[in-house]
Amino acid sequence: MAVKDILLPYFDLLLAQLEQGNAKLELAFGRHVHWGYWPQAPQGVVSPEDFSQAAENLTREVYDAAGIENGQRILDVGCGFGGTIASLNENFSGVELIGLNIDTRQLVRAQEKIKACSGNLICFTKGNACWLPFPDQSFDVVLAVECIFHFPQRRQFFEEAFRILKPGGRLALSDFVPRAFLLPLTALSMKWPFSRGFFGRCNLQCTLAQYKSLAENTGFKPRVEKDITKNTLPTYSFLRAMGEELKIKDPSAKFETWIVEWASRLRLLRYLVLSFERIK
């Protein structure tokens, strides 16, 4: 699948703004591109610095769910600008870190920004999450931070993660997970013209029960299940402010964010951190 088929207008905007030296955007989204985790609701207006800390927190929530240890071989699928790889590099030693993304432009930036330290090895590679270009049983951990909804198929990604993980290896991810009765609405979001919106094609169609059966059917047992919806809510005011400042023209940017915000506030859509262990 070529990048032109992926269509992620939000990354086109980010890359253009970062290229132009937008300092606020660099702080907020130059490392991680996700919703963030707020341990407490912030007081007053959220700054780009606050947001960047929240983004770092979310990454740690996901990799902590995998129980990472020094010396492991870790794949970060849909690695964005490499923020999770950067954080692992700063916090662990003797790890081999591989970031995989379908978009070369993001990989180029990650490669430029992140230098290995503490005896770690880092490599970025182009690829599709559903066809992982790695041998069987070659990783201890596979991570997918807030990206699985873009992949062509969750099941195929789980099968690929199972194949490349060693027995006992872990898969950890974060995702927007709907209650079953929200499925007709999230199905609509995948139909034209909604599938061509600011956030590209997003499949928010996997309920928690479906995740559990998906894991069971692909050889995993559940490990961690954490509902962090309330810890993501302060992000919306920041996204609105950034949207105004950047004068984003695409009406779907506002509309899609508004739908996700209200579905989350009403707990119809939950933001979950999930991890699974490959059964031997």
Ligand SMILES: C[S@@+](CC[C@H](N)C(=O)[O-])C[C@H]1O[C@@H](n2cnc3c(N)ncnc32)[C@H](O)[C@@H]1O
């Ligand atoms: C919301 S961003 C998250 C980026 C990163 N995980 C982070 O937390 O900063 C979604 C990422 O998924 C990547 N992506 C989308 N479809 C993909 C696919 N089929 N295979 C690999 N990466 C993909 C996008 O290019 C983008 O980097």
